[in-house]
Amino acid sequence: MSGVKRFICGDEAVAEGVRLARPHVVSAYPITPQTIVVERLSEYVEEGSLKARYMHVESEHSAMSCAIGASSVGARAFTATSSQGLLYMAETLPYASGARLPIVMMNANRSIATPWNIYGDQMDAMFLLNSGWIQYYVEDAQEALDMMIQGYRLAEDPEVMTPVMINVDGFVLTHTYELVEIPLQEAVDGFLPPLKMPLNSMSLESPKSLCISAGNDTNMEFNMKQHFDMLRSASAIEAVDRAFGETFGRTYHGALEAIDTEDARVVLITAGTVTGTARGVVKALRAAGKKVGLIKLRVLRPFPVQRLIEALKGVEAVGVLDKNISFGYEGTIFTNVNSALMAGQMSPKTLGFIGGIGGRDITKANLEEAYGKLFEVLEGADLDRVQYLNVRCDY
Amino acid sequence: MVKLNAKTLHNEEYFYGHKACGGCGESLALRHAMKVLGPNTFAALPAGCMAAVSFIYPNMAFTTNAMITPFAATGAVASGIAAGLEALGIDGTQTIGIAGDGGTADIGFQALSGAIDRNDDIIYLATDNEAYMNTGIQKSGLTPYGTRTTTSPAGKNLPGSVNQKKNMFEIVAAHGIAYAATASVGYLEDFLAKVAKAKETRGTSYIHVFVPCPTGWGYPAHKTVSLAKAAVDSGLWYLAEYEKGAFKLNRNPGSFTPVADYLKAQSRFRHLTEEDISRIEAARDAKWENMRRQWQG
Incomplete structure (x- = not known):
């Protein structure tokens, strides 16, 4: 109907x-x-x-x-x-x-x-x-x-x-x-x-x-x-x-939607509208031969631990995009994802990306940069665990 | 309507088995209000003595539907209950919010104002024992001048509380509320009649009942009713109604009993000087002059 x-x-x-x-x-x-x-x-x-x-x-x-x-x-x-x-x-x-x-x-x-x-x-x-x-x-x-x-x-x-x-x-x-x-x-x-x-x-x-x-x-x-x-x-x-x-006639794949994760080396996790931008970036990177994937996290409580573990099997690096800061620590979703990975006894490299605070744009270029950093980490680069997207000040 | 008194009031109880202190004026008011309102009552009570003593799992003191609300939310939760019942087509019910002086005049004031503004069909019963008793006798917006509480200590520099008691009855009336009244557990028949009138009222009703507290005020438990009477007889509290836009004094004594007798019967006022008492009398006289001039037409 x-x-x-x-x-x-x-x-x-x-x-x-x-x-x-x-x-x-x-x-x-x-x-x-x-x-x-x-x-x-x-x-x-x-x-x-x-x-x-x-x-x-x-x-x-x-x-x-x-x-x-x-x-x-x-x-x-x-x-x-x-x-x-x-x-x-x-x-x-x-x-x-x-x-x-x-x-x-x-x-x-x-x-x-x-x-x-x-x-x-x-x-x-x-x-x-x-x-x-x-x-x-x-x-x-x-x-x-x-x-x-x-x-x-x-x-x-x-x-x-x-x-x-x-x-x-x-x-x-x-x-x-x-x-x-x-x-x-x-x-x-x-x-x-x-x-x-x-x-x-x-x-x-x-x-x-x-x-x-x-x-x-x-x-x-x-x-x-x-x-x-x-x-x-x-x-x-x-x-x-x-x-x-x-x-x-339409579903949203329950607690999370996994996009191109099956053979992905690096996966970015998003929540909310930025997922739309990320879909485009994944498509473009895939077309360029990069093995990238995306997880659209739809539910944060109850936290979909098992589904995340399944979707991230074999993934070598995981990035988490947080449009929030838990002052004094890191992005909240990042903390939750790392905990889920521990629960699954999985140890991919992980990076937290904080962006979009106060309505700051998260552009395609920012997301390409995020995927790029995940690949850098796989190649041995020693990056800060938490990265900040599109920031205009020193910190 | 049959005049409600000890002879005509039925023996059903809807509020009992609670853990309130002996001589508690507030539980006395609730018990009698519930007897008037009957079994189809939905009660909403915020944090405070009455909630603390009545909902201790698994022992529930209300035989009717009742719930604890967030502290600031008595008016809003009661409104929501009434709206829900109405939307579901459940007739013949009465929703009542019951909050203490702090829950009414301080933290719950905004939600009460919102409920009156919407003219939701609820009764709001403010049980006034003139301080935050549940947390250990701290000053509220309805603590009168010169009261010793645990946050308004009396000493060399201060006589206890230095504020005047907020005039909730007239503040509520200024909303253009359907029905408002003051009452005292010292004059129970008057209180019962007012609860019955509120029950008959469509739209929001507010009853502000004066309820002595032996624990917080420092007097023997058997004196609750006599002190509740003395507050009225000395003119420090008054029995009045606001209906159809007009105020009415229900009791207009020709002379007052001595304020000092009422005050000195309670440890919370025992420190007051002659000068303090004169000041309290002067405030009382000014209040009565205003009420008589403006309300007696």
Whole structure:
């Protein structure tokens, strides 16, 4: 079943995806570059094409708190934010995940102040990597739309019951127009049926106390159960994407997409929109006879350790592109990938590449340079473990 | 409506088995509010004494639906519950947010304001014991002048807290809220009637109930109700309503009992000098003059 194609921006694609997912409650506070999402959703509610309650909240903290309240009685809830807004609501994220509330949130990835900057990097979401939310990173507007629908199906899976954050790169994706297929409502309804009252919902039939306190005699067990359910959600992530493919004719290869990795000597790992640029670079380098590959990391939590290990078998050098800095160490994805390689008892050369901070361009030339450095390392060059792309200062 | 009192109120309990201190005024307010609101209530409580004593796994003190909210989020979570229930078409419920003085006047103020602005169909019950009791008696925005707390010590240089108590009732009323009231656990029938009225109100209601705390205030546990009465009788607290844009004093005593008797019964005020007490009396008189002039028409 194919829908109509429309020329829309990433934020509008998110809004279309949310409308198709039929949330009961949308609670949101505006922040650039997320605003178009909530503007469209409020229009849909006004015109009646989305039968939801649109809650005008006074902050991101309340946006998530309203979603928590709505979700706690079994309503489908959506919110969207970005950057400082995500950090402002930070304490409510583990609240939602600890209570096992299947909320879906779009985060428009944006730089963190100070210095102030509205453009895209992925520092914001990295702060919340430990929040107990499943984290996706998408490449284009179609994937942004589709993941709103997949997000609810995954979050509401009784075996998962974990909130999902869909990360959409600020401006590069939120404000860029692309041709996007809008799925048919009936197809989405078939794929994503109405949320059945989850077992942990407050209800008149079965009153409950939620978000309870658990002392040192039980607290660790609650956390362990949450952690292991999150680990096990890795298989649901694959299954949901496969099922999506069966209905809509396109999949995203689950937690990661491996491109030309099978015979690759060097592989670059990316998350988000920069993957599109990297695809072009890989194509060009392949055409020039270079054995390069690319891994598009779509999910950072649960971290797809096994799939990474499989995809990187036989690879001699791995580069990781981070649009974030963990101040005082390195890029966060780099740390995670190195740990996964250790888990797989694999020891390729690895280099971290930090770029795109505060919306700095990551060009084809930058990525060619990254692949070049990976080959240099293979030839014995002694390079710094962490490389910085397109920087205009000494450091 | 039947007048609610000890004879007419039913014997069902929806809040019991909690671990609050003996003589706790706040749990007394909750117990009675829940009796008025009934079994179809959804309660949202932030961090604070009532959450701390009522949700200790596996012993839950609410027999109705209830949840702990992030500290700053009572108004927002309650709003979300009400919106979710409405969207799902679940009728005949009552959502209530219940927060202490700090959870209301300080950290939860913004979310409360947002909820009133949306006129969400919830009741917000502010239980005011005039300090952060759960964390060990620290000063809040509703701690009155001259109070000794663990963060407003009284000594040579300071008389304890030097702020005035924020006027939450009028701040809330200034939003144009559907219904607002003040109450005291010393005058339970008045409180019960106000909870019942809030339950009947469509849109947001706010009840600010004065709840003495033996642990934080330093008085014997059996004196909670008499001190809650004394606060009203001495004019340091007042019983009032805001409805359809108008204020109304429910109790307008011809004369006040001595402020010193109320203050000196509590260790948190025992250090106050004659001068401090005169200052408190002067502030009380100015407040009453204003209320009588502006509200009594």
